Amino acid sequence: MSLNSDKLQGKVCVVTGAAKSIGYGIAEKYAEQGAKVVIVDIDPLVMDSAKALCDKGYDAKGYILNITDRDAVLACFKDIEKTVGDVFALVNNAGVVDTRPFEENDESIMDKMFKVNVYGTAYCIQGALPMMKKNKAGKIINFASKSGKTGSALMAPYSAAKGAVIVLTQSLAFEVAKFGINVNAICPGITDATGVWSSVSAGYIENMKMEREEIVKNFTAKIPLGRLTDIQDVVDYVFFLTVSGEYCTGQALNITGGREMH
């Protein structure tokens, strides 16, 4: 698709979990289109990633932030407001996955899945929302998953958390539509060359006693368009929802090559 638009010139766009993988791809696309990009991540690598964007001549700033710490998140958004400007777009990309038999999911795993994927998403929205409401404009894009539509074996807590992200998205879309704010979710399928897929495939190798090639072959066989998702597929749809899609809110958009259809 590779849309281009001048609509993001000078606009502040925040992407969480953007030290690498999908988040970094989205940040780079925003930066290329003239946005002031803010990337946050718990991984200190985020500062190198922000520098890499600046070295290319883009306007970028990095923050090391644990999105599960509400006070730290709210303070970070205050600082963004003061030092970069009012947030126009917020992409809640940061997420964690876990793969294990259901009965092994203890409290710490359950907590982690919900705290990062759901609470962290909610806290970042709380940080950005006052600026969006004030300006009567904003785009919030949350990361759910195909697993949040149809749950995945060995990934029940993750699937439940991503399902919660979809309903959070719908509720907020109702609540803030009157402020000119669009709230949507993205549901990628297995996305190649990412941390989540690397962790999931390692979990499947261990739990299903299958080789990686066999796992990829089995998954790909279920995808009508015949390949795994790639980072650019996801970047394109996030960008579309940021610069267009004005009449689209409360949706959970599948980017799965047809693997998920509802």
Ligand SMILES: NC(=O)c1ccc[n+]([C@@H]2O[C@H](COP(=O)([O-])OP(=O)(O)OC[C@H]3O[C@@H](n4cnc5c(N)ncnc54)[C@H](O)[C@@H]3O)[C@@H](O)[C@H]2O)c1
């Ligand atoms: N990769 C896939 O196959 C796939 C499929 C469906 C959905 N998703 C979703 O897409 C998003 C991005 O996936 P990815 O594969 O690029 O992930 P990734 O693991 O490559 O990157 C996620 C980033 O989030 C950061 N992060 C984790 N916990 C954090 C915290 N508490 N605070 C701040 N940052 C934190 C990590 O440090 C990492 O840099 C996730 O929400 C994931 O659940 C991915």
